[in-house]
Amino acid sequence: MSAIKKIVIVGGGTAGWMSAAMLAKLSKNSLAIELVESEEIGTIGVGEATIPAIKKFNHLLELDETDFIRNTQATFKLGIEFTDWGQVGSSYIHGFGKIGQNLGWLRMHQYWLKLRGTGKVSDVFADYSINTAAAYANRFVRARPDMKASPLNDIAYAYHFDAGLYAQYLRRYAENLGVKRTEGRIVKVNQRATDGFIEGVVLESGAVIKGDLFIDCSGMRALLIEQTLGAGFEDWSHWLPCDRAVTVPCSFERSDAAPAIGKSVLLTPYTRSIARPAGWQWRIPLQHRIGNGHVFASRFMSDDEATAILMDNLDGEALTDPRIIRFRTGKRRKVWDKNVVAVGLSSGFMEPLESTSIQLVQSVVMRLIAFFPDAGFAPAQSDSFNALVDEEYRDIRDFLITHYKITQRDDTPMWRQCRDMDIPEPLRERLALWRAAGRFFKKGEELFADESWIQVLIGQGLIPESYDPFVNSAIGR
Template sequence: MRLDNRDKIQKYVIVGGGTAGWFSAAILVRALLNTGCKIELVESPNVPTIGVGEATIPSIVDTLRYLNIPLPEFIRETNATFKLGIKFSDWHTVGDHYWHQFGFVGGKMDDRPFYQHWLKYVMHGGELDYTDFSPSVAMAKHNKFHIGNPNKPNNLSASTYAFHFDAGLVAKYLTDYCVNNGVIHTKSHVRDVVLDDRGFIKSVISEKGQPIAGDFFIDCSGQHGLLIEKALNVGVENWQQYLPVDRAIAVQSETLSQLPPYTESIAHEHGWRWKIPLQNRTGNGYVYCSEFCDENTAIDALNRHIIGEKLTDPKVLSFVTGKRDKIWFKNCLSVGLSSGFLEPLESTSINLIVKGMMDFVNCIPDKDCNQQTIDEYNRLMDIEYECIRDFLVLHYCTSARQDSEFWRSWQHRSIPDSLQTKLALFRQQGRLFQNELDLFTADSWYAVLEGMKVRPISYDPLIDASDFTKIKQSLPQYIKGLQDSVDLLMTHDEFLAKITH
């Protein structure tokens, strides 16, 4: 039986621009190339995007590759810098710091996790930190950077990288990319939404009263949820009890004299502060809990720590942590802030946009939108959000800080059952029982757990089968090899200059 073309989706309508809208359009137009489908993005000229500096995770590199976007061009056009991980300061106690690296740490020995061998090493008096064995951290500490040749592996090959970039410039770059590939760009405010007799979205109405019809709609309208919430009445599962920060202050300042290839996250009295280096400016922000801190206090706290001249006035952002009850409902997919919000502590917002769209293009429906397909999509995205939520909560609930009401509240605040179970298992013999859909690898969990001083009672007994004397001797040699390789590299600034000219 031949499928009737009338059953196929002929037109997609994306409501909302910004990072979410244009990444969604770019992925969709790339996936639907040569299919004859139309894509129209409706962007209100009256609604400003958040537009603060963005930090990403390594999946962004795969996204650019999927879109066939040249790396040097993208870096030039978005004022991007490279990112090897995050330096966390004052999270466990004031004055302490640790790294969350990109890429692997060490390497498997005798087919067992490197962490377990390292754990035995420190329990027998070893003094090297876990992330000392990370190529990314070795480079970040010395402001060095390189991209390895996959055909010529070496001891730095286990590192990966992401970007810091200007979100406004990224949206502009992707706008050109999409329009050049046939996406219709309509600048108009959406004043109404029309449903058919099934409750599916039939069209959106422009501010001039013109209907913009489609077969499938993607809601990138931000926390307003113009389609998914206002029209289709899909609610949000609130996670404020787990992640209580609900405000952010953002300020841009002049560029740093030396561009570090990492994001900084510094814990403060009522939350934490970010510092994101771009080629032309520095992004600064303070994420805090309004239960313990007012807006003026937060602005003062942020201003005290900004280095150099401020380029913008403070921008105040408010949000509710949580996830849409159903990210895909009927013929509407919510993407970006319309699907949920998780604070930017681990730079996961763009990954969730891309993951949401990539999962969607792998199960594109017909006009009827098969319910089993929708249910499976929502199940997978729910897991994605929950795993990231647990990883974020981990940074807070293991802190030993008691210097403010905010930090003292974490001594009795509830945490998700899934994280409670994970921590209980880990504290015995350092084992991580991971969900295979968890965005963060075991090495990421190990890095944050160790950074927050969560150490198991013992190590995996199977590690005793290995020659401990040999392994103990090899660890300092591994560190020396890393350092020797890093010494030969260009600085991050030199690498940027080379790749952009």
């Protein structure tokens, strides 16, 4: 069967240029890659918080970390602080990396469950996270060869960065590798009459751009995957009720602050997520500004109310007018359909509660490379690809649902609904197993590690009723 010769990427932004950069890097000039975007069509991009997997992506591109940080106004991220989630007044950090030290075959948290309250261990589980300790101390260090014997060597980190600057950075990278960028608005999509495969896209200028494989990075419009192919959408809003966000960047100081707090204090090495009456507010510190957003459920709060809450809780002066983004949580039933692969928001949307937006771009791009087809597009490849993407989306979905479900809050209608809602059966079984004796087992290639789940479950206040009985024999009583 003949090989794919040309890839057409529809849409730029972070998703488009991450796709272009990685495909150009790994194909080593064996593929023609053309990206079509229009300056007239904006992107969702705001300040982005990421998880540690982004370092693997950048490493594979052979990006210099210092250069990347300089060009994207990035800061280091050790985890996410959740405030008022389990109950009003509560706070914990979901820190990356290890928690304590496992002993024998038993996880560290099992010993903690037995010994907490005895005075022999700290009753604060987060005290055993080096990332959390560093985050609250407002400190960060990159691992060095001379630190191999130090607990600091276990620090895991990601970044906060300006998504628009990251896209520009990768655009320069991709164009240097031969990716062609075409400016223009698509007005028509041509399909083969025999099987519906995409043949090309037509621009306002009349130009026709043909290709063998098309990557849909058109955002929530989903121009190819949905508007053209009708891949379908699986709606998860009955579990994740937020459907809007208001966003605004701010400076590091307010004109009415007396005295000013200071940039060094506000430049925290962690993202903040603060629960609000009908949603939650994010805070992402970059070098040049702070990214802020209020994710909320429109059935419980108006746009004006949500905007007022956000604007009243900024650390500095707003740098732009607030912007409302509408979304629907869920995913395409097929992320790869015929000769189209959806990447980014065209494939689905998961609210950025655990900073998974960039990760979902990264994982789809890398899975496409792993299952890269020839021009015959054997269904077995797209079927396996779709099954893995579906599994990842569902795993992330269940992790996000857990934040809403495991709460003692009953002070507002939204939180009461979340506390009382039915949840997917696999998640119900997982929470029941944890509640019984603190057991948690990661599935296959599941994105979030045991440590992540355990920190969130304990942080939200779901303490198991018992512990693994082998702890008694392990400690001699």
